[in-house]
Amino acid sequence: xxxxxxxxxxxxxxxxxxxxxxxxELICDAAFEAYDDAGIDPAQIEAAYLGTYLPxxxxxxxxxxxxxxxxxxDRPITRVENYCATGTDxxxxxxxxxxxxxxxxxxxxxxxxxxxxxxxGIPRLGxxxxxxxxxxxxxxxxxxxxxxxxxxxxxxxxxKVAVKNHRNGALNPKAHLRMEVTxxxxxxxxxxxxxxxxFDCCPTTDGAAAAIICRADMAKRFPKxxxxxxxxxxxxxxxxxxxxxxxxxxxxxxxxxxxxxAYAMAGIAPSDIDFAEVHDCFTWTEISNIEDLGxxxxxxxxxxxxxxxxxxxxxxxxxxxxxxxxFGHPIGASGVRMVTECVVQLRGEAGKRQVKxxxxxxxxxxxxxxxxxxxxxxxxx
Amino acid sequence: xxxxxxxxxxxxxxxLTMATDAVLACLGDADPADxxxxxxxxxxxxxxPYNEKQVASVIATAADLPREAAVADLGGSVRAGLGALRAAxxxxxxxxxxxxxxxxxxxxxxxxxxELEPLVGDGxxxxxxxxxxVVAELVATASISEEFTYVFRTDEQRYLQVAEPRFGATYGYxxxxxxxxALALRRAELPPARVAKLALAAPDARSAGxxxxxxxxxxxxxxxSLVTEAGLLGxxxxxxxxxxxxxxxxxxDFLVTGAYGEGADVLVFRATDRLPAARPRPVAERLARxxxxxxxxxxxxxxxxxxxxxxxxxxxxxxxxxxxxxxVRLYGSRCEACGLVQYPQAxxxxxxxxxxxxxDHKLAKRGTVFTFTIDNLAPVPEHPLPMAVVxxxxxxxxxxxxxxxxxxxxxxxxxxxxxxxxxxxxxxxxYYFWKARPVEVR
Numbered sequence: 033x034x035x036x037x038x039x040x041x042x043x044x045x046x047x048x049x050x051x052x053x054x055x056x057e058l059i060c061d062a063a064f065e066a067y068d069d070a071g072i073d074p075a076q077i078e079a080a081y082l083g084t085y086l087p088x089x090x091x092x093x094x095x096x097x098x099x100x101x102x103x104x105x106d107r108p109i110t111r112v113e114n115y116c117a118t119g120t121d122x123x124x125x126x127x128x129x130x131x132x133x134x135x136x137x138x139x140x141x142x143x144x145x146x147x148x149x150x151x152x153g154i155p156r157l158g159x160x161x162x163x164x165x166x167x168x169x170x171x172x173x174x175x176x177x178x179x180x181x182x183x184x185x186x187x188x189x190x191x192k193v194a195v196k197n198h199r200n201g202a203l204n205p206k207a208h209l210r211m212e213v214t215x216x217x218x219x220x221x222x223x224x225x226x227x228x229x230x231f232d233c234c235p236t237t238d239g240a241a242a243a244i245i246c247r248a249d250m251a252k253r254f255p256k257x258x259x260x261x262x263x264x265x266x267x268x269x270x271x272x273x274x275x276x277x278x279x280x281x282x283x284x285x286x287x288x289x290x291x292x293x294a295y296a297m298a299g300i301a302p303s304d305i306d307f308a309e310v311h312d313c314f315t316w317t318e319i320s321n322i323e324d325l326g327x328x329x330x331x332x333x334x335x336x337x338x339x340x341x342x343x344x345x346x347x348x349x350x351x352x353x354x355x356x357x358x359f360g361h362p363i364g365a366s367g368v369r370m371v372t373e374c375v376v377q378l379r380g381e382a383g384k385r386q387v388k389x390x391x392x393x394x395x396x397x398x399x400x401x402x403x404x405x406x407x408x409x410x411x412x413x
Numbered sequence: 414x415x416x417x418x419x420x421x422x423x424x425x426x427x428x429l430t431m432a433t434d435a436v437l438a439c440l441g442d443a444d445p446a447d448x449x450x451x452x453x454x455x456x457x458x459x460x461x462p463y464n465e466k467q468v469a470s471v472i473a474t475a476a477d478l479p480r481e482a483a484v485a486d487l488g489g490s491v492r493a494g495l496g497a498l499r500a501a502x503x504x505x506x507x508x509x510x511x512x513x514x515x516x517x518x519x520x521x522x523x524x525x526x527x528e529l530e531p532l533v534g535d536g537x538x539x540x541x542x543x544x545x546x547v548v549a550e551l552v553a554t555a556s557i558s559e560e561f562t563y564v565f566r567t568d569e570q571r572y573l574q575v576a577e578p579r580f581g582a583t584y585g586y587x588x589x590x591x592x593x594x595a596l597a598l599r600r601a602e603l604p605p606a607r608v609a610k611l612a613l614a615a616p617d618a619r620s621a622g623x624x625x626x627x628x629x630x631x632x633x634x635x636x637x638s639l640v641t642e643a644g645l646l647g648x649x650x651x652x653x654x655x656x657x658x659x660x661x662x663x664x665x666d667f668l669v670t671g672a673y674g675e676g677a678d679v680l681v682f683r684a685t686d687r688l689p690a691a692r693p694r695p696v697a698e699r700l701a702r703x704x705x706x707x708x709x710x711x712x713x714x715x716x717x718x719x720x721x722x723x724x725x726x727x728x729x730x731x732x733x734x735x736x737x738x739x740x741v742r743l744y745g746s747r748c749e750a751c752g753l754v755q756y757p758q759a760x761x762x763x764x765x766x767x768x769x770x771x772x773d774h775k776l777a778k779r780g781t782v783f784t785f786t787i788d789n790l791a792p793v794p795e796h797p798l799p800m801a802v803v804x805x806x807x808x809x810x811x812x813x814x815x816x817x818x819x820x821x822x823x824x825x826x827x828x829x830x831x832x833x834x835x836x837x838x839x840x841x842x843x844y845y846f847w848k849a850r851p852v853e854v855r
Contacts, residue, residue: 153790160728161740161846162757164836165791165800165814173786174802174812181784181825223797226787274802274812275756276763281784281802 033131034297038251038258038413041070041244042372047208047360050238055145056101062240062365063102063141070244071255077244078135079108083122083142085115085363086154098141116311116399117266118142119241119367120406123395124264126245127408136247142369143240144362154236154363163274169225169233169314171401174274176227176316178281182331185319187227189334191218193315194231194357196343201354203385208237208360232315237360241369251413258413259375262300262392264406265293271403282331284402287324291396294407295326298392302326305409306390307348307377309370311398312355318342322350325396325407349387352377363399367406370395374410417641420703422520422535424715424795425816425834428458429468430845431537432518433833436476437778438694439514439539446541448477453504453513455497457487457648459566460521462835462843471845472516475833477742477775483510490564490674491614493517494538494648499680501542502551512543519647522716524572532617533573534644538652548659548691549668549682555597558676561585564616575616582620586673590615591627593677594669598628601667601681605629609666609684612636612654614673616645624671642700648672655682656693664688704819714794725792727840738773743831743847745809747774754808778831779852780805785815785823793837799823801849813849822851 043065045058053061067074082098095109112122119142126140146154154168179185195215201207213231221229251258267289273279295302302325310325312318319333327348328336336342342350353359353373356366374393376382391412398405422431436454440446454476456469469484485500487493494517501513518537523529563581565574575581590613598605611634615621618640622632636654639646646653651672658668662684671679706712738744738758745756753764754774761768780803787797799815801823815823816834829849836846 156792160726160732161736161836161844163812164725164846165788165793165798166812167788167790169790170786170788170800173788174784174800177786178784178825222789223787224790226797270763272757272812275810277753277755277804277808277810278764 033127033264034262034299035260036248037127037130037245037261038248039243039245039261039371039375039410040251040254040256040258041066041068041072042375043069043242044206044369044372045240046206047237047239047362047369049147051147053238055143056097058145058238058240059098059101059141059143062143062242063139066139066242066244069256072137072244074102074104076137077104077107077139078137079129080104080139080141081122081126082109082111083118083140083364083368084111084144085113085118086144086146086149104139113364114399114406115404116313116363117367117397117404117406118364120370120395120397120408121266121367122364123243123368123371123408124266124406127261127264130245130247136250138245139242140245140368141240141242142365142367144364145238146236146362147238163272167225169228172314172317173225173228175281175320175401176314179316179320180227182282183334185316185334187219188215189319189338190227190232190315191215192337193312193318194218196337197312197351197355197357200344200352200385201358203383204354204359207354207358208235209358228314228316234313234356234361237362239360239362239365239369241365241372243368243371243375248413257379259378260411260413262409262411263294263296263298264408265290265297266404266406267293268404269402271400273400273402283320283324284398284405286400286402286405287321287396287398287407290405290407291325294409298409300392300409305348305392305394307352307387308350308394308396309353309355309373310350310396312351312357313361315357317398318350318355321396321398325394344385344387352382352385352387367395367397370397371408371410378410378412418700419531419644420534420536420700421706421712421715423816425836425848426520426535427462427835428460428518428520428537429462429471430832430834431520431535432456432458432468432516432539433472433475435518435537435539436472436514436516439541440476449479451478451482451512451514451541453483453501453510454478455485455487455501455513455515457493457497457515457517458519459488459491459493459647460519461486461488474737474741491519491647491650492672492674492676492678495651495670495672495678495680498540498542498652499554499678505542505544512541515540515542517648517652519649521647522572525713525716527572529573529575532640532645534639534646536643536646536649536653538649538656540652546687547685548688549684552667552681552683553597553601554681555593555600555679556676557589557593557596559589561589561675564674578617582616583623586616586620587623587627589677590624590671590673593679594624594628594630594671597669597679597681603667603681607667608634608669609662610634610636610658610668612651612658612668612670614645614650614654614671616673653696657696659684659688659693660695662688704817725837725839727842728844740846743776743778744773745776746771747808756809756811774809776809776811777806780811780829780849782823782825782827782829783810784825787823801829803829803849811847813847815850816848817850828852
């Protein structure tokens with residue numbers, strides 16, 4: 033698939049509490065922006081992939097949500113759902129369809145309307161008795177606490193991830209939480225699930241993001257500098273990691289496997305990546321992810337954060353967009369939103385948060401926690 | 414009323430869960446007993462969580478008794494605890510049961526800030542009854558039964574009612590109990606002075622002494638009331654008092670236990686030579702495991718006076734039935750090819766991917782915390798909620814809510830044991846599952 037698919041247009045809504053916008057309106061906002069960016073007519077779209085995690089109130093029941101919102105009828109539309117990797121996996125599926133030669137132009141759109149559901153956090157799924165009492169922060173906290181026990185990571189280091197990503201997000205007009213936070217604020221926030229306080233957690237967010245992709249050999253016909261898909265990987269492991277007596281809880285092998293697939297496809301090493309949008313649903317997750325993605329050895333992620341290597345002006349900027357932490361996490365939209373950030377950065381359109389002259393960017397989601405991971409590598413065309 | 418302590422069932426506890434806990438403790442004390450040897454289980458309670466549903470069957474399943482076990486739920490008055498014990502003893506003597514379990518449990522609701530509130534406690538006790546190797550043998554029984562209006566609760570009342578307490582204590586309790594003790598001692602051909610301990614449940618702190626005197630005994634022969642240590646424990650009370658007597662009794666000692674409820678039941682036992690080697694775990698040790706309730710509001714919530722949030726989906730009867738062995742009897746799978754013990758039950762091995770090489774594996778109810786969190790977000794009535802990934806002794810890993818934990822109890826490496834608790838309530842029914850609790854005695 034390497035260099036056979038190009039991203040020619042992107043769109044992304046303002047992320048946040050979008051009570052004034054319905055699920056279908058968010059889809060329109062993202063899609064229209066992408067149409068404009070690519071300079072295409074919607075009639076040119078041959079197929080679409082919709083990434084939405086949660087069905088039910090607020091929309092997202094199936095592919096028809098996209099069809100009806102955009103009046104995009106009589107062509108193949110597929111809804112993709114793959115936990116928190118929903119968005120990146122929708123993108124990956126779109127790329128596969130182009131690379132297979134089936135379609136010339138595809139719309140990939142991720143959308144999620146979490147805020148209209150009410151309640152706190154995201155609803156629990158799964159067996160009514162087994163693993164009952166789990167929450168998203170609680171599940172990642174299981175891994176964080178074992179990691180802390182093993183490597184002696186400090187909460188102060190976790191806080192630095194939040195401080196950095198809020199600083200990046202404050203520069204981003206589309207981010208959900210556009211304010212900087214101090215390490216003290218992060219450390220003193222109410223505990224959600226130990227060791228995570230409020231500012232260790234990403235918010236629940238409404239938003240949508242879109243990418244128009246086409247055959248790479250067509251890309252030059254469109255106004256924006258094309259960005260090429262270099263590699264993609266997806267790995268699914270156990271959705272019940274807490275029942276696996278062989279699991280060490282120090283990282284996620286789905287990320288390790290998905291990253292290896294993507295690097296192999298792209299023919300690169302982790303050290304070739306210039307910046308990465310990684311799945312920082314919780315501060316610890318970013319630290320573990322950069323290890324699982326091969327940017328450093330297991331147990332050393334905290335040190336990278338401490339030394340500022342992951343800052344916007346660091347050796348390897350991580351989450352220049354502000355990440356899930358600050359940009360927000362409308363689950364199915366997040367992966368596509370990460371792709372749009374990679375495109376913005378590779379085009380050199382990121383303004384105050386621009387990473388210096390990047391060639392290769394990476395987008396990564398992990399959900400489950402650890403059950404499923406999707407990695408996409410994008411490069412300047 | 415002197416200051417004291419009363420035991421209160423936690424928010425996730427009721428007579429069913431406390432009874433299950435007591436049965437598991439009874440099976441686990443000394444040498445872990447094979448639940449397969451028990452062919453009967455009697456459950457006594459006046460505060461069963463179900464007005465209609467065979468709770469003894471639930472307890473028998475959680476304790477992994479064979480499906481062939483005979484069971485019965487007894488209630489009606491706090492006399493049911495000894496009624497159950499007598500029925501089991503009769504069943505064994507008649508040859509109907511080989512070995513039987515008797516468990517009495519109560520978590521009775523009393524009106525907040527009423528005179529009864531400081532008197533009533535929550536508790537459970539289980540007894541194994543059999544023919545061989547007994548620690549106490551039954552010598553005689555006596556019963557008195559006659560209508561008397563004293564302690565009651567109609568089918569529409571939530572709280573325990575007491576009519577004319579002083580009159581009831583004297584003309585109901587002491588008169589009937591005294592007569593029943595005297596009758597039992599006559600049948601046992603036992604002079605009152607030969608009784609080592611009178612383990613008489615009572616409706617208050619004083620009346621047992623009155624009953625003892627009426628039977629020709631001295632108040633000094635009484636096993637002291639639990640009222641200031643635990644409260645009056647309903648159906649479990651005579652059994653807890655008897656267990657306390659067994660903590661110090663010598664072989665050959667005569668122990669008399671009695672319970673009241675519109676009449677009285679009295680059982681006379683003689684301690685055997687086996688007792689010193691197989692004494693029950695001290696009641697004081699159990700009491701010491703309790704955690705202080707941080708506030709009266711927490712107490713009211715535990716009594717379900719204050720509502721708590723519990724969101725969740727019901728478990729359909731079909732899923733419950735399909736997964737009964739896994740979820741209630743708590744069996745995992747063990748791979749015959751590589752030996753890995755895994756949960757939930759599966760067909761393909763997590764370790765070696767072998768297909769259909771699994772055998773049922775009964776999981777241990779003890780283990781160690783591999784990792785944990787303390788959650789404030791989960792939709793449960795009380796926060797924080799500790800959750801733990803537990804590596805069980807002998808294999809298998811579970812992910813469980815942690816209950817009965819004090820600050821700092823839940824940490825990597827902490828030893829825990831499993832306890833059967835109320836998990837959630839939805840759609841008008843209650844759902845039970847296993848939780849972990851720290852084992853260290855505080």
